[in-house]
Amino acid sequence: KFDWDWEGMKKMAEKGLQINPNNSYGYILLSNYHLVKGDLGNAINVALVAEKLDPLNPRTGCLVAETYFMDKQFEKSINQYNKVLELFPGYGFAWDGMGARQISTIDG
Numbered sequence: 001k002f003d004w005d006w007e008g009m010k011k012m013a014e015k016g017l018q019i020n021p022n023n024s025y026g027y028i029l030l031s032n033y034h035l036v037k038g039d040l041g042n043a044i045n046v047a048l049v050a051e052k053l054d055p056l057n058p059r060t061g062c063l064v065a066e067t068y069f070m071d072k073q074f075e076k077s078i079n080q081y082n083k084v085l086e087l088f089p090g091y092g093f094a095w096d097g098m099g100a101r102q103i104s105t106i107d108g
Contacts, residue, residue, distance in 0.1 A: 006036050024054035028063060040071040058088045062097055069097075 013029040020026070027050035034043035047064045054060050065080035081098040084091060 006033055009033060022053055024050040024057065024060060027053065028060065031063060031067065035067065035070065040067065043067050044071060044073075056087065058084045058091045058094060061087075062091075062093050065094075065097055 009029060010033045013026045013033070016023060017026040017030075027046050031043045031047040031050065034040070034046060044064070044067050047060070047067050051057075051060050051064050061080060061084035065077045065084065068074075068077035068080055078098065081094050084094040085098070088094065
């Protein structure tokens with residue numbers, strides 16, 4: 001990822017998930033891969049797997065919200081941020097994302 005070698009990152013994430021299919025971070029990496037490639041549907045599906053594996057990780061929840069937003073699923077994005085904030089009321093990244101998303105949808 002840091003070398004901008006997206007195909008290499010994807011291969012390493014997939015190999016890691018073969019070893020440990022319950023590693024939510026591997027799915028986060030794959031979601032990032034799909035985002036970079038513009039495949040938002042797969043990015044969302046893979047992010048949702050990461051969230052299912054680690055439902056109490058607010059970072060993962062925000063990744064799902066951000067991915068919904070990028071796919072112009074604004075209501076789902078805001079609902080996802082609200083879900084994170086219900087569990088973690090002080091999580092700044094969720095508040096930041098929520099505010100930016102609501103402004104963006106108002107501005108068009």
